[in-house]
Amino acid sequence: MTAHRRVGDALNAALGTLLAEDPALYLLGEDIADPYGGAFGITRGLSTRFPRQVITTPISEAGIVGVANGLALAGDKAIVEMMFADFVALAFDQIVNFAAKSTTMYGHPVPMPVVVRCPTGGNRGYGPTHSQSPQKHFIGVPGLDVYELSPLHDPVALLRELLGSGRPSLLFEDKTLYAAPLRPDDLFRVTHHGFTAHVRVDDDIPADDYLIVAPGGLTGRATVAMRSLLLRYELSGRLLVPARLHPLDLDPLLEAATSTSRVVVVEDGPPGAAWGTEVAYRLQRALWGTSSGPVRLCQAADGVIPTAAHLEREVLVQAETIVRAVLEAHR
Amino acid sequence: MNDDDLRLLLLIRHFETALLDLFAQGLLSGTTHTCLGQEPVPVALRPLLHPDDFVFSNHRGHGHYLARFGDPAGLLAEIMGREGAVCGGVGGSQHLKRGRYLSTGVQGESLPVAAGTALHLAHHEPGRLACVHIGDGTWGEGAVYEALNMAALWRLPLLVAVEHNGIAQSTPTAAQLAGTIAARADAFGAAYLYVPADDVTDMRDLLDKPLTRVRDGGGPLVVEFATRRLGPHSKGDDPRSTVEVDQLRAADWHTRYAATLGPRFTDLDAEQRDRIAAVVRDVTGRAPVRERR
Numbered sequence: 001m002t003a004h005r006r007v008g009d010a011l012n013a014a015l016g017t018l019l020a021e022d023p024a025l026y027l028l029g030e031d032i033a034d035p036y037g038g039a040f041g042i043t044r045g046l047s048t049r050f051p052r053q054v055i056t057t058p059i060s061e062a063g064i065v066g067v068a069n070g071l072a073l074a075g076d077k078a079i080v081e082m083m084f085a086d087f088v089a090l091a092f093d094q095i096v097n098f099a100a101k102s103t104t105m106y107g108h109p110v111p112m113p114v115v116v117r118c119p120t121g122g123n124r125g126y127g128p129t130h131s132q133s134p135q136k137h138f139i140g141v142p143g144l145d146v147y148e149l150s151p152l153h154d155p156v157a158l159l160r161e162l163l164g165s166g167r168p169s170l171l172f173e174d175k176t177l178y179a180a181p182l183r184p185d186d187l188f189r190v191t192h193h194g195f196t197a198h199v200r201v202d203d204d205i206p207a208d209d210y211l212i213v214a215p216g217g218l219t220g221r222a223t224v225a226m227r228s229l230l231l232r233y234e235l236s237g238r239l240l241v242p243a244r245l246h247p248l249d250l251d252p253l254l255e256a257a258t259s260t261s262r263v264v265v266v267e268d269g270p271p272g273a274a275w276g277t278e279v280a281y282r283l284q285r286a287l288w289g290t291s292s293g294p295v296r297l298c299q300a301a302d303g304v305i306p307t308a309a310h311l312e313r314e315v316l317v318q319a320e321t322i323v324r325a326v327l328e329a330h331r
Numbered sequence: 332m333n334d335d336d337l338r339l340l341l342l343i344r345h346f347e348t349a350l351l352d353l354f355a356q357g358l359l360s361g362t363t364h365t366c367l368g369q370e371p372v373p374v375a376l377r378p379l380l381h382p383d384d385f386v387f388s389n390h391r392g393h394g395h396y397l398a399r400f401g402d403p404a405g406l407l408a409e410i411m412g413r414e415g416a417v418c419g420g421v422g423g424s425q426h427l428k429r430g431r432y433l434s435t436g437v438q439g440e441s442l443p444v445a446a447g448t449a450l451h452l453a454h455h456e457p458g459r460l461a462c463v464h465i466g467d468g469t470w471g472e473g474a475v476y477e478a479l480n481m482a483a484l485w486r487l488p489l490l491v492a493v494e495h496n497g498i499a500q501s502t503p504t505a506a507q508l509a510g511t512i513a514a515r516a517d518a519f520g521a522a523y524l525y526v527p528a529d530d531v532t533d534m535r536d537l538l539d540k541p542l543t544r545v546r547d548g549g550g551p552l553v554v555e556f557a558t559r560r561l562g563p564h565s566k567g568d569d570p571r572s573t574v575e576v577d578q579l580r581a582a583d584w585h586t587r588y589a590a591t592l593g594p595r596f597t598d599l600d601a602e603q604r605d606r607i608a609a610v611v612r613d614v615t616g617r618a619p620v621r622e623r624r
Contacts, residue, residue, distance in 0.1 A: 052454065058477070058480055058481060058484070060443075060481065062473065062474050062477060063474060063477025063478055063480070064481075065443075066440070066444045066447060066474065066478065067443055067444075067446050067450060067478075068447060069443075069444045069447055070443065070444040070446060070448040070449070070450065070451070070461075071447045071448070071450060072447075073433065073444065073447070073448055074451035074452070075451070076451055078447075093474075094440065094443065094444075094474075097435075097440060098437070098440055102428075102435075104421065105418075105421050105422055105426050106418045106419075106421065106422050106427070106433075107416065107418035107419025107420065108418070108419065108428075110428065
């Protein structure tokens with residue numbers, strides 16, 4: 001992992017590793033073949049190395065997830081690349097009604113090793129239909145797991161976990177991560193408790209001023225916020241990044257939350273029945289009656305994501321949005 | 332028409348009739364979609380399909396299941412939620428899975444899935460195919476075209492068995508389908524075959540060579556079976572006039588064979604009616620299925 005400079009390179013290498021070690025694994029998606037290698041270049045080189053397993057497809061999001069589901073039923077495994085996460089709406093039926101339900105609706109377990117990779121998020125100026133973070137539409141679907149890529153989690157271990165669980169899953173990947181460094185900031189130390197990454201300054205400095213809980217795509221912005229909070233406001237806290245957003249393992253979050261009275265859950269999607277709302281509710285319920293203050297939410301604005309850079313910035317969560325949310329928690 | 336084919340036709344007919352009776356008596360909950368009139372389709376396909384072929388059924392799938400497994404008790408137990416249910420009572424009438432047989436209840440959804448299994452077969456088990464049953468109404472779904480495009484593009488061993496019964500739930504085909512199924516298949520460069528679903532022997536004669544071509548890597552085949560739906564869409568929801576349904580019944584295989592096959596038909600008809608009656612007595616006497624983990 002450390003041999004790769006960027007998250008996108010590490011993800012590309014991870015896909016190659018998995019295709020090499022498992023001939024039953026297929027990779028499907030639009031424009032993923034060489035020399036193009038996918039809209040973000042994440043599959044570059046793979047169709048050349050694994051011509052049988054890597055299949056570039058027509059523009060048919062529902063159809064290709066259906067093909068992946070069929071491969072899984074036949075005993076294979078499949079990773080599908082959505083060109084943009086917004087387009088996963090077109091495959092909702094295959095994911096929710098077929099893949100997720102099939103794991104249990106036939107009265108006996110049916111393994112469905114299918115991973116749908118979804119490049120999410122904005123800050124790239126792609127506008128309303130190419131920038132969304134649609135995670136919340138897939139939270140709470142029985143039989144379906146939701147993961148998010150981060151610079152803190154080894155993509156090989158992560159993808160092995162997803163493919164090995166027997167349940168279909170979505171892997172949301174914030175596009176800005178592809179060019180991001182694997183370790184966002186040397187000021188902080190990263191440890192792992194299962195698939196939850198912990199970020200904080202060194203152990204000998206207290207880190208109880210706040211707790212930020214964020215999905216992987218916000219790791220960079222959250223650590224920029226933490227640096228600012230430490231250097232400008234002398235506030236030292238922690239960031240927890242769970243790789244699996246749903247079903248969520250609350251224990252590592254709860255452990256960190258009990259040591260501070262200021263918990264902020266951050267996500268880059270709009271408010272309303274969202275992932276952050278679910279996490280905040282579960283944390284709040286568990287913390288009820290303790291000295292921990294109200295769990296706060298820091299979310300994107302309630303609107304479409306504009307194309308113009310200055311308008312887009314106002315809608316999406318930025319590092320300074322997180323700084324403000326933590327400072328507000330301190331009032 | 333040999334005795335075994337006739338037995339299977341009659342088994343399916345009496346199974347479906349028994350289901351409607353059970354509903355009328357208030358002994359079934361939920362819904363069901365009978366294939367009354369469409370029995371020749373799965374019966375004709377039965378010897379043409381291999382146990383290693385995938386079969387994707389749909390909401391109107393009892394005949395497909397019975398032709399593949401000859402297991403009316405397991406199916407009835409599933410529909411009634413009783414012990415011995417083939418899918419533990421979770422799936423019910425339209426969500427069945429047993430080996431490489433699978434049905435699900437969303438129109439068009441299984442076509443790309445079937446294409447995926449066909450991709451596996453093409454790579455690892457040449458000579459096998461995936462058969463997917465759809466109706467004329469299913470052609471309204473976009474997933475059908477996405478799947479046909481990929482199946483034709485990649486020359487997948489996919490058999491699309493279209494049971495064209497002239498009515499999509501309550502909507503006559505003329506009110507929901509522009510152009511023809513033949514032209515739609517042709518647009519993708521997929522092979523197409525028109526098969527009147529009346530005599531199973533004649534049907535097999537028409538199907539035999541084209542199916543071999545699918546197995547030999549010739550790409551997908553769309554078969555349009557011209558058939559009749561004698562019953563309602565589900566339980567009591569048939570907007571057609573009695574005159575129209577009577578015309579369908581007059582042309583139905585059961586009416587024709589009763590008139591032409593004499594005592595051979597009468598005997599086998601009674602045999603299968605009794606067999607199903609015994610299955611109904613057995614299954615209705617069973618305890619509710621317990622949750623499986």
